[in-house]
Amino acid sequence: MERGPVFLCVVIFFVGLGDAVLRDLPAPCTANHAPVCGENGQTYDNVCLARSVGIGIAYQGKCNCACPKVKMPVCGYNGITYDNACLAKCDLVSFTPGACSL
Missing domain, CATH: 3.30.60.30 (Wheat Germ Agglutinin (Isolectin 2); domain 1)
Structure with a gap:
């Protein structure tokens, strides 16, 4: 069973659409x-x-963002200490437990 012509058609199809496909992608x-x-x-x-x-x-x-006023400090990846994890999440910041070190 020969598969060469089918593969060639598929490749030509996608190569021919290359510019159109790239133009449709979001910036x-x-x-x-x-x-x-x-x-x-x-x-x-x-x-x-x-x-x-x-x-x-x-x-x-x-x-x-409604967060509790609980003091359980976390250190954001941005170097800012947040009073709690909820406040860091509101800023879309990943964090580790505990205050940031100076």
């Missing part, structure tokens, strides 16, 4: 930090990131 988002609150209640680092997953923008800035 990559930048890493700038300009938080927006999505219509789903989640904070995104910027408008592009929210729209890239199909979420509309509710308003500029971080979403209101």
